[in-house]
Amino acid sequence: MPINAHPEYIAAEGEYLKAKTLEEKIEKLKKMISYAPAHKGGENLRAQLKTRLKKLQEQLIKSKHSGKSSIAGIKKEDMQAVIIGKTNSGKSSLLKILTNSEPQIADYEFTTKKPILGTVHYENTNIQLIEIPAIGSEFYTRGIVHTADTVLIIIDSLKDIEYILNELKTEGKKIIVFNKIDLLNENEKRKIKATLQSKKYDFVMISAKTLEGIEELKEGLFQSFKKIRIYTKEPGKEKSSRPIIMEPDSTTKDVAEKILKGFSKKVKETKIWGPSSKFSGQKVGLSHKLKDLDIVEFKTS
Ligand SMILES: Nc1nc2c(ncn2[C@@H]2O[C@H](COP(=O)(O)OP(=O)(O)OP(=O)(O)O)[C@@H](O)[C@H]2O)c(=O)[nH]1
Ligand SMILES: [Mg+2]
Structure with a gap:
């Protein structure tokens, strides 16, 4: 601490040391600079702080260019969801059962103190799932929540919804995940379901303990990204075991091109099975728009 430091400087320094994100650090450092002692001995300190500020600003620019979030060094994938509550x-219990991650789970409060990343494998797609430290705690980090595609709001009591929605203030896709239903009787579950339905929430009722509702949640989570799964097949064979992930309204040409660039030019005949077909094995053109779970067969000769 510099001699004759302004109390405001000392406070700003304390905040700087506690800051978690680059943005926060920069903000606090600027505050420190503005309160650094003006006397002659303070010159050196100011110069040091300014050098540090420059470094942090460079880091921030770099992290933005690399697509990494400055909050936890997490690079955003195509499908990203956060768990808040x-x-x-x-939250950690859910992250553990849905992903390969091993978060700490405990019955005391605020166990999770920084965002934790896991990957959900669903239908051969990878969904990034991030547990955010408890909403309302000093560890809660807003940044990732606002850039994620989907927010899973986990609750174990209906009264928490409004509070969380108020804090959240995001227009993005939200799914209410009512957890711990293993602790409820049938009548309580029925009432909760009716309330959630009446409010027109997108919701799933689960137990991270008994795993009830987990498959439904995974399906709902995948659907929230609005991608479609397209299977391919070769003539006379079964459909592929793994689907290709496409944007909605993709055409048979888009699928051919995703398989191999230039492939659509070689296609002589295309047949489809599934939701977008009028009947099984319908012949379609390359501009045919596909639906989730369609099967496409390309013939090249
Ligand atoms: N009965 C029951 N208990 C659960 C369920 N899910 C979580 N728990 C328990 O609830 C407690 C808190 O679980 P965590 O997963 O650590 O909760 P969290 O939201 O990550 O909590 P913090 O990180 O501390 O904010 C633990 O004792 C869990 O075993 C569930 O579905 N049923
Ligand atoms: Mg936790």
Whole structure:
């Protein structure tokens, strides 16, 4: 601490040391500079702080260019969701069962103190899932929540919804995940379901303990990204075991091109099965628009 430091400087320094994100650090450092002692001995300090500021600003620019979030060094993938909720609602428990991640789970409050990343494997697609420290805690980080494609709001009591939605303030896709239904009787579950339906929420009722509702949640999560799964098949063979992930309204040409660039030019005949077909094995053109779970067969000779 510099001699004759302004109390405001000391406070700003304290905030700077506690800052978690680059943005926060920069903001606090600027504050420190503005309160750094003006006397002669302070010159050196100011110069040091300014050098540090420049470095942080460069880091921030770099992290933005690399597509990394400055919050946790997490690079955003095509499909990204965050889990938010009050402490002890079961965020880490859910992350653990949906992903390969091993977060700490405990019945005391604020166990999770920084965002934790996991990957959900669903229908051969990878969904990034991030647990955010409890909403309302000092560890909660807004940044990732606002850039994620989908927010899973985990609750174990209906009264928490409004509070969380108020704090959240994002227009993005939200799914309410009512957890710990293993602790409820049939009548309680029925009432909760009716309330959530009446409010027109997108919701799933689950238990991270018994795994009830987890498959439904995974399906709902995948659907929230609005991608479609297209299977391919070769003539006379079964459909592929793994689908190709496409944007909605993709055409048979888009699929051919995703398989191999230039492939659509070689296609002589295309047949489809599934939701977008009028009947099984319908012949279609390359501009045919596909639907989720369609099967496409390309013939090249
Ligand atoms: N009965 C029951 N208990 C659960 C369920 N899910 C989580 N728990 C328990 O609830 C407590 C909190 O779980 P966590 O997963 O650590 O909760 P969290 O939301 O990550 O909490 P913090 O990170 O501390 O904010 C633990 O004791 C869990 O075992 C569930 O579905 N049923
Ligand atoms: Mg946790």
